[in-house]
Amino acid sequence: METQVQTGLEVLVSTSWVEEHLKDPKVRVVEVDVDTKAYAEGHIPGAVGWDWNLQLCDTLRRDIIPQAKFEQLMSDSGISPETTVVLYGDNNNWFAAWAFWQLKIYGHRDVRLMDGGRKKWLAESRELTQDSPKQQAKASYKANQPDYSIRAFLPEVQEASSRETSHLVDVRSPQEFTGEILAPPGLPETCQRGGHVPGAKSIPWGKACREDGTFKSVDELKTLYGGAGVTGEKPVIAYCRIGERSSHTWFVLKYLLGYKTVKNYDGSWTEWGNLVAAPVEKP
Amino acid sequence: MKAEEYKEQKEQLAGWPVKIISYRIGTVYHVSIHNEEPGAWIVKSEGPNLADVALKARKEAADSLSKIKRNSSPAGCTSVPGF
Numbered sequence: 001m002e003t004q005v006q007t008g009l010e011v012l013v014s015t016s017w018v019e020e021h022l023k024d025p026k027v028r029v030v031e032v033d034v035d036t037k038a039y040a041e042g043h044i045p046g047a048v049g050w051d052w053n054l055q056l057c058d059t060l061r062r063d064i065i066p067q068a069k070f071e072q073l074m075s076d077s078g079i080s081p082e083t084t085v086v087l088y089g090d091n092n093n094w095f096a097a098w099a100f101w102q103l104k105i106y107g108h109r110d111v112r113l114m115d116g117g118r119k120k121w122l123a124e125s126r127e128l129t130q131d132s133p134k135q136q137a138k139a140s141y142k143a144n145q146p147d148y149s150i151r152a153f154l155p156e157v158q159e160a161s162s163r164e165t166s167h168l169v170d171v172r173s174p175q176e177f178t179g180e181i182l183a184p185p186g187l188p189e190t191c192q193r194g195g196h197v198p199g200a201k202s203i204p205w206g207k208a209c210r211e212d213g214t215f216k217s218v219d220e221l222k223t224l225y226g227g228a229g230v231t232g233e234k235p236v237i238a239y240c241r242i243g244e245r246s247s248h249t250w251f252v253l254k255y256l257l258g259y260k261t262v263k264n265y266d267g268s269w270t271e272w273g274n275l276v277a278a279p280v281e282k283p
Numbered sequence: 284m285k286a287e288e289y290k291e292q293k294e295q296l297a298g299w300p301v302k303i304i305s306y307r308i309g310t311v312y313h314v315s316i317h318n319e320e321p322g323a324w325i326v327k328s329e330g331p332n333l334a335d336v337a338l339k340a341r342k343e344a345a346d347s348l349s350k351i352k353r354n355s356s357p358a359g360c361t362s363v364p365g366f
Contacts, residue, residue, distance in 0.1 A: 035315075035324055042284060042308050091322055122286035122306055129284065173320035175353075185299060185318045185351050186325035186344075194354050206322050245321060282359060 011255045012215065013086055013112045015121050021086075022046055028083050031118065032056070032099045033090040034244075042128035044088070044121060048077045052095040052244075056102060064151075064266065067143055070106050074141035081109065081141065088114035088121070092206070092213045097247040101264055105151060107144030113251065116213040123212070150250070152237045152263035154271060161199050161279070166235040166261075168200035169228075171249045172269065176241070177202040178283035182273070183241060191273030195280040197239070201228045205245040208252045221257055232259035239265040239272075284309055288333075293319070296341065297348035301325070305337060312336045316344040 021027045022045055029047040031039050039049035050056060055073055056065050065073065079085060085103060089096035093113055103111045114121070122128075152160075160166040175181045179194025196202070207224055210216055216224070230236055236253055238246040243266030250264040272278055289306040300319035305312065312333040315324045325347055328340035 035327065037327075041313060041329075042286070091317075091324070094323075119304075123289045125285045125287060125289065127285060128308065175320065180353050180355070181351060182354070184321050184323050185348050187323055204321060206320070 011112050011251075012115045014115055015124055015126060018044065018086055018088075018114050018121075019126060024084075026082070026084055027086060028077060028079050029086045029088070029114075030077065030096075030099065031089055032087060032095040033118065034094055035090055038090050038118065040130065042130055045127055045129045045131075046133050047088075048133055050077075050099060052098060056095070056099055064102050064105065064146075067106065067146065070102070071141045071143050074108075074143070075139045078137060078139055079108075079141060080139040083139075084110045084112065086112045086114055088117045090118045092119065092209050092248070093117040094244045094248055097251045098244040100251060101150065101247040105146050105148070107147060115215060119213045149261075150254070150263055152239075152265040154267055154275075156263070157197065157237060157239070157265050157267075157272070160235075160237055161197050164199060166237045166263075167230050168197055169225075169230060169236055169238045169246075169249060169253075170196045170200040170202050171205040171238055171240045171246050172196075172202075173204055174202060176269070179280075187241070191241075191270050193273045193280050195273070195282040196269075197272055198279050198281040200239075200281070201230065203228050203230070203249070205240070205248045208249065215252065215256060218256060221252060225253065225257065232257060235261035235263070237263045237265050239268040241269045242266065243268045288312075297345045299348045299351070301344065301348075303337070303340070305333065307333075314340040316340050318348075 029044050031043050031047045032050045032052055036051045058066055087096040087099050100111050160168050170177050177196050182194050183190040238249040240246040246264050250262055253259045254262040286306040286308055292303050294301055302317045305314045311329050313329045314336045315327040317324045326340050326343040328336045330336045
């Protein structure tokens, strides 16, 4: 099943657009942060907070959120299949993009990111609250069967590496790409070996953003990825360490540049870099 | 309530480039320190006095960053038949 693609820039909304729609019953704003305590500090009035570590993954095995749990989360958040879901978060929307990707896996039609994320909202001194949103009427959400056309698993990445069937885009920092460090400073998930998947190109996720956290223009993004040979004519698989930064790049390639076949490899380096006998390239 | 006195500045801590973000919500100052690459936060601190909060955050971040092990293993590419 092919993901239903929202086209153009309708997937991206500004902070002012969000402010204008705070009381729009068709819109649900959701904050998803790396720092799971940030929401409690102060959040957009009416926004629901999702904890990526508990609510957006399978807490038993390593996997995305199971379908039944996803349906429960959406229902509890007052989201129906017709709701416009606007996601935002810290670190320029890392885990907001992770949530976006999962909402698309389960077929939610209208999902958007708030350009610039939490940082921009704070920097613009827009209204915050520490109050929990008013209890929403629970919806009865029924998800589609998961669409794995936007998710890459290990065998496909192995094939992409050995047979060059897809572009592999490593979106981690240059020091992680070269193997100088195993994980970004302060982040816990690590691996046994440093380096990158053979054949991968290094295009750090942050190059897609401006200093204020918003995405660069489509022309700038085309130059960035096209300059590295990633033009969209060939399928693309993005990866990072656990799949959140690569969700961000996946969003850029799929929705802002409109590349047809883009997948997020959420196993990422914490899978590949821990595999016995996996080939590793350095630098 | 709003975030006020929002400020970002770049510095080096323990040899790593970082970005320090500070702001006030109500009477509480929040300071977070982020690595420049990839932009993830390393430590956060909060309290009523900006100078104290920033000092605490800088110290904790420097401690954390100074423990990062840099690898310098040989370059190259392994190739495993059948993988």
